[in-house]
Amino acid sequence: MSTSVTVDDRLIQTLRESASTVFLTGAGVSAESGIPTFRDAMTGLWSRYRPEELATPDGFERDPELVWRWYEWRRGIVSETDPNPGHHALRRMQHGLTTSLLITQNVDGLHQRAGSEQLIELHGNLFRNLCSRDMHPVMTEEWVPGNPPRCPRCDSLVRPGVVWFGEMLPPDAIESARQAAMSCDVFFSIGTSAQVYPAAQLAEIALGNGATVVEVNPEPTTLTRYADFVLSSPSGAALPEIARRLGPN
Ligand code: OAD
Secondary structure (H helix, E strand, C coil), X not given: CCCCCCCCHHHHHHHHHCCCEEEEECHHHHHCCCCCCCCCCCCHHHCCCCHXXXXXXXXXXXXXXXXXXXXXXXXXXXXXXXXXXXXXXXXXXXXXXXXXXXXXXXXXXXXXXCCCCCEEECCEEEEEEEECCCCCECCCCCCECCCCCECCCCCCEEEEEECCCCCCCCHHHHHHHHHHHHHCCEEEEECCCCXXXXXXXXXXXXXXXXXXXXXXXXXXXXXXHHCCEEECCCXXXXXXXXXXXXXXX
8 A cells, every 4th residue: 555645844844853753553563464453353262252351460360371371372473473663663764863762552562573672561472571579570481370370489470471351560660651741842642542651751752842843643632633744644654754754764
């Protein structure tokens, strides 16, 4: 699908002059890699469950094996996919800009696989596993096998290293993200419905600090009316065009 994207010259000029640029990404960036968004993922085998039943501490306590198998299923889907042009364009832009930070709500690890480095994973990572008692990382090669496996140190159940509904975000991650939003010159909101807090608060903080706000989303969101620049295009088309206009990296 060829999507011609028009990028305002003023945006490119603003980006070139930006001393600090923040990119916030959501499920829309990974949708073009074929990963169903959080709510679309409940297809087929899992259609009889609601995310709130599986991606929650109560859901895990109620049926740890069901929740573990669901995450194994999601990891299988993500392992079959690749970063798309939007992920690669973000890495190129980060290399070309003075200072930039990529903050993602996605747990699929595709930004890392595209080579992005200055990265904060607000909601954790599908491929990380933790001891459910002390939340310390548990490596695959050390756990006691099972569905779910058990912690080799205390025999507690192992859980996925993602933020569940009703859980706090990693304090250092959200604090660093807030600081970056408070001091950036340009803030991108890409592929997110901007509905889920505290991530959605970052755009508000950026607006409050007088940053130039850019939204990349084929659909309008609650942020659209406040954004300085709105690219109503898929991120896989818009981001490579911005990267191209910014220059080689
Ligand atoms: P959503 O599913 O809420 O929103 C995805 C957004 O991506 C929508 O606004 C779509 O219009 C947009 N979109 C779809 N395709 C796109 C494309 N090709 N390019 C650009 N945008 C596109 O996903 P998030 O906003 O990421 O939290 O959801 C935030 C959080 O809610 C998730 O991290 C998850 C969920 O509960 C946890 O798991 C803790």
